[in-house]
Amino acid sequence: MCAVFGIIGEYNENHAKSALSLLVHRGPDYCGIVQKKNLFFAHQRLSIVDGHHRSHQPRKHNNILLSFNGEIYNFKELKRELDFDFQTHSDSEVIIAAYLKWGVDFVQHLRGMFAIALMDDDTLYLFRDRLGKKPLFYMQGESFVFASEIKALKPFLSTCKLNNDALLSYLSFLAPTPPHTFYEGIQKLSAGEYLTCKEGRVTCKHYFDLLDVTPNIITNKHEALRVLGEELEHSIHLRLDCDVPMASLLSGGIDSATLNYFAKQNNTHLQTYTLGYKEFAKYDERKNAKASAEFLGLDNIQVEIDEDDFIRASDKVLDTLDEPLNDPAAVPLYLLFERIQKDGYKVVLSGEGADELFLGYRQYFEYLDIENAAGLAHKNWLKKYFRANFSMNREWEWYKRIFDDSLLFRTSGEKFTDLQKNQLLRRNVKDNESLKYLQSYRERFEASAHSDESIWYSYIDLNIFQAEHFLTKLDRVSMAHSIESRTPFLDHKLASLIFGIDPKLRYEDGITKSLLKQIMTDKLPDKILTRKKKGFSNPYMEYLISSKKIDLIQEVNVQTGMFHKKKLDEYINTASRGSFKQHVWGLYVLSYWIKKNLL
Numbered sequence: 001m002c003a004v005f006g007i008i009g010e011y012n013e014n015h016a017k018s019a020l021s022l023l024v025h026r027g028p029d030y031c032g033i034v035q036k037k038n039l040f041f042a043h044q045r046l047s048i049v050d051g052h053h054r055s056h057q058p059r060k061h062n063n064i065l066l067s068f069n070g071e072i073y074n075f076k077e078l079k080r081e082l083d084f085d086f087q088t089h090s091d092s093e094v095i096i097a098a099y100l101k102w103g104v105d106f107v108q109h110l111r112g113m114f115a116i117a118l119m120d121d122d123t124l125y126l127f128r129d130r131l132g133k134k135p136l137f138y139m140q141g142e143s144f145v146f147a148s149e150i151k152a153l154k155p156f157l158s159t160c161k162l163n164n165d166a167l168l169s170y171l172s173f174l175a176p177t178p179p180h181t182f183y184e185g186i187q188k189l190s191a192g193e194y195l196t197c198k199e200g201r202v203t204c205k206h207y208f209d210l211l212d213v214t215p216n217i218i219t220n221k222h223e224a225l226r227v228l229g230e231e232l233e234h235s236i237h238l239r240l241d242c243d244v245p246m247a248s249l250l251s252g253g254i255d256s257a258t259l260n261y262f263a264k265q266n267n268t269h270l271q272t273y274t275l276g277y278k279e280f281a282k283y284d285e286r287k288n289a290k291a292s293a294e295f296l297g298l299d300n301i302q303v304e305i306d307e308d309d310f311i312r313a314s315d316k317v318l319d320t321l322d323e324p325l326n327d328p329a330a331v332p333l334y335l336l337f338e339r340i341q342k343d344g345y346k347v348v349l350s351g352e353g354a355d356e357l358f359l360g361y362r363q364y365f366e367y368l369d370i371e372n373a374a375g376l377a378h379k380n381w382l383k384k385y386f387r388a389n390f391s392m393n394r395e396w397e398w399y400k401r402i403f404d405d406s407l408l409f410r411t412s413g414e415k416f417t418d419l420q421k422n423q424l425l426r427r428n429v430k431d432n433e434s435l436k437y438l439q440s441y442r443e444r445f446e447a448s449a450h451s452d453e454s455i456w457y458s459y460i461d462l463n464i465f466q467a468e469h470f471l472t473k474l475d476r477v478s479m480a481h482s483i484e485s486r487t488p489f490l491d492h493k494l495a496s497l498i499f500g501i502d503p504k505l506r507y508e509d510g511i512t513k514s515l516l517k518q519i520m521t522d523k524l525p526d527k528i529l530t531r532k533k534k535g536f537s538n539p540y541m542e543y544l545i546s547s548k549k550i551d552l553i554q555e556v557n558v559q560t561g562m563f564h565k566k567k568l569d570e571y572i573n574t575a576s577r578g579s580f581k582q583h584v585w586g587l588y589v590l591s592y593w594i595k596k597n598l599l
Helices: 013-021 075-081 092-109 164-173 221-238 254-265 286-296 307-321 330-342 354-358 362-375 380-388 394-403 418-424 433-437 439-447 453-479 492-499 514-519 540-546 551-560 565-576 581-597
Strands: 002-008 030-036 039-045 059-061 064-072 112-120 123-128 137-140 144-147 193-198 201-206 246-249 271-277 300-305 347-349 484-486
Touching: 002 013, 002 112, 013 030, 013 039, 039 064, 039 112, 059 092, 064 092, 075 092, 092 112, 123 144, 164 418, 164 433, 164 453, 164 581, 221 254, 221 492, 221 514, 246 254, 254 286, 254 347, 254 354, 254 514, 271 286, 271 330, 286 300, 300 330, 307 330, 307 453, 307 540, 307 581, 330 453, 354 453, 354 492, 354 514, 362 394, 362 453, 380 394, 418 433, 418 565, 433 439, 439 453, 453 484, 453 492, 540 565, 540 581, 551 565, 551 581, 565 581
Parallel strands: 246 271, 246 347, 271 300, 347 484
Antiparallel strands: 002 039, 002 064, 002 144, 030 039, 059 064, 064 112, 112 123, 123 193, 137 144, 193 201
């Protein structure tokens, strides 16, 4: 894991090096720079594979320069089929060899996570991996600048201006949707996208789309279970290969237990880590995690945090994220990685993606049920009734959409609806206005051979809820401690297999993660398979209220006038009673960013 950074065009050397230094946490082992007139091309290295200096980056071959962040898990396999004079044991050199053979289509041959900057003579290519595990940001002004994190691009902004599209999409979907960031002038690549910059002209194209998978290739459940089980095991096996100590996150659920089970089958006994909360047992998974670790025969380190720990870390975490991201789990996860780093680990396995691929959220099944109401022959009265009787209740919004013939499912992370935003913000927000941020994805779905709405659920969640929300959080808080996170469920071949099976096999029995549970039936005990999902819940609202940090929301609103005070107070009061908590956390995170960057 590393950081990429570069400038195409005029630059000040001291300014460029100062910006690059802001990324040292992503790669503290070595800093490499290639510079000449109108080119500053750099890399911060975190040594995971082949730590020898011969594998330092940027790599140079004739007129080609490479700066690469990530891991290519099939690089040894590719090495055997590429005719190239390899000088290292690293995966970075394989990327150059693959590019020489296949051109920009080399990316189709890679299996892994990556943000790649490749300069071929006067043409720059930037690639973000298929499922969006590694970030890549860019800006175009007098020069073109790119970086692994926004913090390295901010020094090149003449002024800091709020991007309204980022604000509105953040309120709806927990994170700004691509290509938006909160900083006007800074953009990001989306998952499975690559950028070309030549002679000042920038173009972006998608090189991968899960919807290109032919649907219903596999319709037999037994065959589906067999191929999915084999691919999942292989995906985990690939991610166990590294030259440094590796650990694993462990909750009490099936996802992390599955990863650790197959790791152990591969003769890899991982040190596991679990979070707990002092005086808040209802959020605590330590007891369940301990039981899972005992069954698996693994050591489990339990890290307990309290309000002081949470508050101490919260500002650091929000600064680490660079821009608003509505995920209160970022703070405890940051503290967990802090401990893992102290114990000397540089790589961690994590279970992201299982819910989206195997339908692990109960609300997926609720949405599928409500979709059936769209077929009602006489729904005009219902349409008028729901329009005339507004409610903050999420089910009201769902039925309104169905009777309006509007898109029902808009990611599992949807928080503020358009009508809620219209009530809260001192600006007009039209109903369904937020659909523009999902439009390109929905158009791709409707143009594809897929028609089952559950595929849409997985597709949009992988692209937005995972790539821009969960994976953004995981990347920033792990890399803040120079730790590489690997997510075996989010393997593009495994995901493609799932998109190619009969969608009904995932939900016809009404059980969340049914296929994964069946794969693991003879491998894990029932108490793990049937344990109720907790997620990464934590007492963030209790801490926010007790510490009085929640007052920041109203303080900033007095200065900005962004929100209607009465409605804002209503949300805050409701959150103190346990409702709309994540809505209010999102407003707190936003207020923190505004105070630091705009006031």
